[in-house]
Amino acid sequence: MSAAFDTTAGRFRRVSLGLALVTAAALLLADIELVSSNPWFELSRIGLGLLTPDFFSTEALLASLLNTLAFALLGVAAANVIGLVLALFFKWRPLQLFCALIRAIHELFWALLFLQIFGLSTLTGLLAIAIPYTGIFAKVYAEILEESDQRPAELIPPGSDRLSLFLYTRIPLAFAHLRNYSLYRLECGIRSSAVLGFIGLPTLGFHLETAFSQGLYSQAAALLYLFFALIASLRWWMRGWLLPLYLCGALWWLPFDALLSFSTLQQFFGHDIVPAPLRGQPLLALDTLARFGHWLGGILQHQALPGVGNTLVLSLIAMVGSGLLTLLLFPLISTQFLRRPARLAGHLLLVVLRSIPELILAFVILLVTGPSMLPAIIALALHNGAIIGHLVGRYSDTLNLREDASHGLNRYLFEVLPRIYPQFLAFLLYRWEVIMRESAILGILGIHTLGFFIDSAFEELRFDRAVLLILITALLNMSLDQLARGLRQRLQLNANPQQANC
Amino acid sequence: MHRPAPDRAGTPLFQLHNHQLSYADQQGEKVVLADLSLCIHAGEKVALVGSSGSGKSTLLKLLRQQQPDSAYCPQHLGLVGPLSVFHNLYMGRLQRYGWRRNLRNLVWPSREQLQATAHLATELGLDAQLRRSVDRLSGGQQQRTALGRALYQQSPIFIGDEPVSSVDEFQADQLLGLINRAHATVVVALHDQTLALKHYERIIGLRGGRLVLDAPAATLTADELAAVYHAP
Numbered sequence: 001m002s003a004a005f006d007t008t009a010g011r012f013r014r015v016s017l018g019l020a021l022v023t024a025a026a027l028l029l030a031d032i033e034l035v036s037s038n039p040w041f042e043l044s045r046i047g048l049g050l051l052t053p054d055f056f057s058t059e060a061l062l063a064s065l066l067n068t069l070a071f072a073l074l075g076v077a078a079a080n081v082i083g084l085v086l087a088l089f090f091k092w093r094p095l096q097l098f099c100a101l102i103r104a105i106h107e108l109f110w111a112l113l114f115l116q117i118f119g120l121s122t123l124t125g126l127l128a129i130a131i132p133y134t135g136i137f138a139k140v141y142a143e144i145l146e147e148s149d150q151r152p153a154e155l156i157p158p159g160s161d162r163l164s165l166f167l168y169t170r171i172p173l174a175f176a177h178l179r180n181y182s183l184y185r186l187e188c189g190i191r192s193s194a195v196l197g198f199i200g201l202p203t204l205g206f207h208l209e210t211a212f213s214q215g216l217y218s219q220a221a222a223l224l225y226l227f228f229a230l231i232a233s234l235r236w237w238m239r240g241w242l243l244p245l246y247l248c249g250a251l252w253w254l255p256f257d258a259l260l261s262f263s264t265l266q267q268f269f270g271h272d273i274v275p276a277p278l279r280g281q282p283l284l285a286l287d288t289l290a291r292f293g294h295w296l297g298g299i300l301q302h303q304a305l306p307g308v309g310n311t312l313v314l315s316l317i318a319m320v321g322s323g324l325l326t327l328l329l330f331p332l333i334s335t336q337f338l339r340r341p342a343r344l345a346g347h348l349l350l351v352v353l354r355s356i357p358e359l360i361l362a363f364v365i366l367l368v369t370g371p372s373m374l375p376a377i378i379a380l381a382l383h384n385g386a387i388i389g390h391l392v393g394r395y396s397d398t399l400n401l402r403e404d405a406s407h408g409l410n411r412y413l414f415e416v417l418p419r420i421y422p423q424f425l426a427f428l429l430y431r432w433e434v435i436m437r438e439s440a441i442l443g444i445l446g447i448h449t450l451g452f453f454i455d456s457a458f459e460e461l462r463f464d465r466a467v468l469l470i471l472i473t474a475l476l477n478m479s480l481d482q483l484a485r486g487l488r489q490r491l492q493l494n495a496n497p498q499q500a501n502c
Numbered sequence: 503m504h505r506p507a508p509d510r511a512g513t514p515l516f517q518l519h520n521h522q523l524s525y526a527d528q529q530g531e532k533v534v535l536a537d538l539s540l541c542i543h544a545g546e547k548v549a550l551v552g553s554s555g556s557g558k559s560t561l562l563k564l565l566r567q568q569q570p571d572s573a574y575c576p577q578h579l580g581l582v583g584p585l586s587v588f589h590n591l592y593m594g595r596l597q598r599y600g601w602r603r604n605l606r607n608l609v610w611p612s613r614e615q616l617q618a619t620a621h622l623a624t625e626l627g628l629d630a631q632l633r634r635s636v637d638r639l640s641g642g643q644q645q646r647t648a649l650g651r652a653l654y655q656q657s658p659i660f661i662g663d664e665p666v667s668s669v670d671e672f673q674a675d676q677l678l679g680l681i682n683r684a685h686a687t688v689v690v691a692l693h694d695q696t697l698a699l700k701h702y703e704r705i706i707g708l709r710g711g712r713l714v715l716d717a718p719a720a721t722l723t724a725d726e727l728a729a730v731y732h733a734p
Binding site: 008403406422 | 570574580601604611633634
């Protein structure tokens with residue numbers, strides 16, 4: 001009776017316990033408090049607003065909806081094409097790094113950068129979506145093409161040209177998968193596009209922020225409902241043969257009036273983003289380097305370090321929170337536990353939770369709780385918990401339990417949980433990188449993660465500092481991605497990653 | 503393992519009257535069970551024989567529906583891979599205890615439960631594997647674990663679908679004896695004809711979903727039994 005248990009489940013339990021301990025330590029460091037004196041009052045007002053949506057309060061409603069859609073369609077379409085081309089050369093290591101870098105920078109950070117060059121123009125919005133999405137498409141398409149059946153290509157007579165080979169044997173096999181993924185990405189694109197409104201572009205997020213901050217909750221509710229309807233109906237109105245029509249419509253609808261002057265570009269790249277101590281100075285002079293060192297040290301110590309610390313703390317707590325929520329939510333849509341009518345209600349709940357972008361959700365919760373890390377944690381946990389819960393729930397449907405398996409809690413604990421746990425951990429670790437990206441960006445709302453310092457730098461027109469901090473954010477993200485990948489390999493977790501990284 | 507109190511011998515436990523079961527696919531109507539009538543009483547030890555696709559598994563599922571509390575050992579085993587042999591055995595008794603005790607034994611197995619399963623594990627030749635994950639065991643060890651779960655349930659009735667197909671002949675012989683000693687009523691699908699004649703009192707043969715043989719094992723010759731597998 002003295003030998004220790006040596007099981008696969010035991011290993012996963014130890015990993016989970018370790019994560020929980022680290023998170024407990026992070027909670028001690030986190031700034032979590034309920035600042036608002038009367039959260040229930042604000043909450044009841046928001047609740048009332050949700051029950052009485054007002055669809056006719058603003059004439060800008062339809063226009064902002066169309067803007068959101070047009071940005072998403074054009075941005076995702078461009079990224080799709082460029083990403084597919086890059087995917088063909090993805091074996092080239094520098095390209096992999098480049099794609100990792102551009103997708104590690106959040107859409108909103110790209111938007112803040114282009115805002116300085118192109119102003120509040122269509123081009124800013126399009127590039128902000130297209131650039132990071134290109135990095136994602138390149139990576140995922142390369143994976144999809146690699147996973148598809150290679151044998152037909154080996155049977156083609158030697159000497160056939162590479163393009164025909166590709167078009168005949170690779171694309172047809174992977175097409176359904178590629179199309180599904182880009183459709184799924186379009187959904188993410190609509191969310192990104194809506195969020196771009198938070199920095200002033202004329203999409204849904206702009207009007208949502210205005211309505212919420214003025215306390216016009218009925219108007220905000222109408223905007224939210226329209227947004228849900230747009231995403232929920234995506235698979236009905238998005239047809240391949242209609243796509244050219246949509247793209248032309250989007251081009252016609254969006255105003256292209258960017259004032260792109262050479263001197264602006266020169267000013268931005270030649271002066272603004274060059275570290276202040278180096279501007280117009282001889283680069284190799286000793287005192288220039290000393291001043292540069294001082295400048296760099298100051299930013300690292302007072303902005304980057306606390307920013308990185310808070311971003312890590314927030315992302316860790318949010319990830320574990322998402323995990324806990326996943327374990328509570330997935331039975332709601334699983335055939336192992338509920339009958340069809342109850343599952344439909346579960347699906348509805350998960351769809352709503354995962355459709356709201358984290359930034360908007362955090363902004364709304366912030367109105368109730370007051371400023372601290374709490375709204376960010378709740379928003380990230382709800383959004384990501386719903387996404388992973390959806391994936392885990394669908395996975396649990398494929399389990400083949402014996403006919404006399406137990407029911408209720410026993411079924412959950414003994415039959416389902418041990419079987420889904422590896423998949424669950426894999427999804428969660430894949431998601432960590434996404435949670436981290438969002439943790440950084442939530443700084444825009446005033447939580448002291450990296451986004452807060454980047455936003456402040458832009459406000460103070462210190463673009464050199466902003467670019468440095470954005471690069472640090474990207475590097476942090478890339479290292480975390482590596483760390484999570486290492487963890488997954490050590491735990492021998494293989495999951496289909498593609499659905500987990502929106 | 504002590505022997506459970508047998509049901510009063512002679513009570514009918516399983517009854518089918520002209521049972522018909524079919525499904526439609528692209529090729530048309532497929533008959534799984536045709537016009538099947540049979541009755542199995544408490545205390546009987548029955549072997550079900552027939553080539554694959556003859557409807558044995560379907561019949562066993564039907565029988566289980568009539569006695570849902572039977573100990574059941576399906577062909578796909580239904581083990582939970584990441585959990586230990588102990589936990590998979592313990593699962594045979596989940597319905598007996600409340601959720602608190604079950605949760606406790608999942609996280610921190612109690613001494614008494616460990617002792618109770620250790621005895622059974624020794625009988626199954628799994629004593630060295632009790633604390634190991636089922637996903638790290640061989641096919642034969644996994645099958646013995648699934649059998650153990652059914653035995654641990656201590657139901658008076660046992661229904662098994664090829665419960666010893668992955669273990670060697672000697673072990674199969676022993677395990678079938680163990681099943682018979684632990685249950686008053688036993689219905690088992692078997693492909694090994696020698697073992698079927700040795701361990702069971704009554705042999706039921708199926709071919710193409712029809713009952714083609716139902717006889718006491720004592721009066722049955724090896725040739726008569728082999729005929730079940732060949733089309734007339």
